[in-house]
Amino acid sequence: QTLARGAGVSLPFPEVVDDFPDGIEVAQHRSPTLRVILQEMLLYSTNLTAEICGLAATQARYRTTLKIESSAAQMTRWLGETYGIEGRFVDHSGLSDANRVSAADIVKVMQAVGADGPLRPIMRRIAMRDADNERIETFPNEVRAKTGTLNFVSSLAGYVETADGSDVTFAIFAANLERREQGKAAGDEVPAGSIEWNRRAKRLQQVLLQRWSLSADDDRPFSQGVDIDAQLDVPAN
16 A cells, blocks of 8 residues: 555555455466575575565464564474474564574574485585685585674574585574674664674684584584684774
């Protein structure tokens, strides 16, 4: 109604009907498969797609239409019942600061899905880079993962091949919540220091992944909480 009104078209309030009226089909559009939609969502971090898919999953499972926060609450309950994790989600995109889940729980879910399951093939390939951020073309093992980046927040979760051919499931969460809140309070779209902070966070991810990939000798899950400033030994600003 709002969009139509902006174009000068007045539409009545919508009504739910059980039977479609007779009519002639003038056009038809078939979307890509859900697998393709999710693969592109993971590649481009399309938050709107994440919300729509989450809402659609809730509707399909519970046969009811809910708002985003209520739908996310149902997802939280399902994750707890299915995988035994203790997270709290208020949306499906992960944009809200009210979302809470541990790296260990993310690893737990991905291990249950399995490195040979349906998730890994649709995740993005992550290139390994050296200290100068140059791509290491000869890096022998594949890393597939999902990134998550906000101001003073950087995360990466996925699967990495190891030197002996086994797989490691990992999740790395890094955040400076105090500086994030300061940036939000100031109304800065890109707070001072956030770009450099995120660059250092991503560098730490690279260091950890390269270490795990080249040295791990089994399929143990890895979840690691780290202090970015302490680990990289650089000024906080």
